[in-house]
Amino acid sequence: MKIIIAPDSYKDALSAREAAGAIATGCARVLPQAQLVQCPMGDGGEGTLDALLAATGAERRVTEVHDALGRPINASWGWHAASATAYVELAEASGLQALTDAERTALHSTTLGVGELIRDALNAGAEHLILTLGGSATNDAGAGMLAALGARLLDAEGQPLPPGGAALARLTELDLSDLDPRLAALTVDTAVDVDNPLLGERGASAIFGPQKGATPTDVTLLDAALAHFADHVASALGKDHRALPGAGAAGGMGFAAAAFLGARLQPGIDLVMDQVDFDRLLEDADLVLTGEGQLDGQSLAGKTPVGIARRARRHGVPTLALAGRLGDGWQAVHDEGIAAAFALADGPLALPEALGRTSELLADRAESLLRVWQLAGRQTPR
Known part of the structure; x- marks a missing residue:
């Protein structure tokens, strides 16, 4: 049997x-x-990396990155050399589980560390990235990730925006000229466990912001800030991803993954089952x-x-x-x-x-x- x-x-x-x-x-x-x-x-949330490493035999690597509040943290990711595949779990770098209740701040938390992990994967020679998005402490629509990968998000004075989704309301210029060129050749599959769009009553801020410390006033501010960011992204890329199912995953990281990494957003459990040949x-x-x-x-x-x-x-x-x-x-x-x-x-x-x-x-x-x-x-x- x-x-x-x-x-x-x-x-x-x-x-x-x-x-x-x-x-x-x-x-x-x-x-x-x-x-x-x-x-x-795993379905994309905390612990999915461990499941993928156990099933695929990928090597666990550890990189010092920044957590959701910008503090140094050691985060694990996976490397499967034979297939040049990297496994990155957002929660390892920008996870809610690493913060106390008092530290949760949807206004200012950042995905910078996720971008740092992706950069390390690119340095290792990654051609394929499996990115899992559950368990986030962030609501910055992937802005921190973009900054780590070379994008510049500037205010009216030409200064870089501070971390967090709230600062996106002051975005004046989205400069992608130094975005890591290796991303163009990277195939990205992203595991999401929700189908929410980026904005609105079912969006990232309204549905998931409160568990990350957002008050009702914060939710309104964040939704407007992410909408402003989405306008700039659509103008820069010529395509609007804000209504994409799953765009609201991980505080809008689904949006950034689709828009800037060309990611395919998939139900997390289906992606994991495919990876382990279930x-x-x-x-x-x-x-x-x-x-x-x-x-x-x-x-x-x-x-x-x-x-x-x-x-x-x-x-x-x-x-x-x-x-x-x-x-x-x-x-x-x-x-x-x-x-x-x-x-x-x-x-x-x-x-x-x-x-x-x-x-x-x-x-x-x-x-x-x-x-x-x-x-x-x-x-x-x-």
Whole structure:
């Protein structure tokens, strides 16, 4: 019997790799002879880099860059020399998880560090870039990234703008003459887990700004500033990307990736599955086990378990999901290929205790699931 174990991370508890190991432990208690294929996954958010490195064998490299507040930070990225492919996770450089609640500032946070990672990848000889955009602390529409790659964003006095999305309201000149010429030959695929446009009531500032510290007044200011920036970009490039689905990802980094890097914006989980050759793994599989911290109605928008189940269903392979919590509307996942979903808790648990026991609970629930699977008569390999 072949079981594919493909979870995302369990936020604040386990990485995707750790979660896969815990699930495998539980499965082995029931079916010690089964082929358990651990394939940690991600949909573009924090931890996706680890999943890609584990699946592709790419080398982990570390570069000193600037975080979302401009402070020095060591950020990881991946390098696959054989294919000249670089893997860059925005959250490594400009992630929200690196900031305290008091430090969150959607007005002034920057994607400078992401641009520095891309520059390092170009220096290594990258021909293909996989860029993942989840977990950002930023709302600058990629302006910081552009500055790191040679663009000059100038005010009316010809001075460089300070970091952050708010400063874009003062943009007078967008000088692309020194933009790194190596970008023209770089193929870029960008993983996004939302389909929001750059601006408006569903835009980057309105939907994601508040979690990054933006007040209602800040949201209005940022949306206007990003619109002003988008006007300059459209004038400079002759094409307007502000309405592109996914342009609002990571505070507008989807917009910048499409406009300046020529990126293809793809649902993160689909891009990751393609990178790890998930279809090949499914060809002779009997069962898929997946999961993440929470399953709810919003999971249909492209979260890992639903993306996994949709792909597995094409191959006729059933999928079971283990979630830290089943939230509102979770039953909708059944229509997307998840045959059954289960919460981890074995009784009333306070959140700190639940987080501390996630590995144990995952192993126990996986064991229980496979015992039921055996009773259903599905233990015989194809």
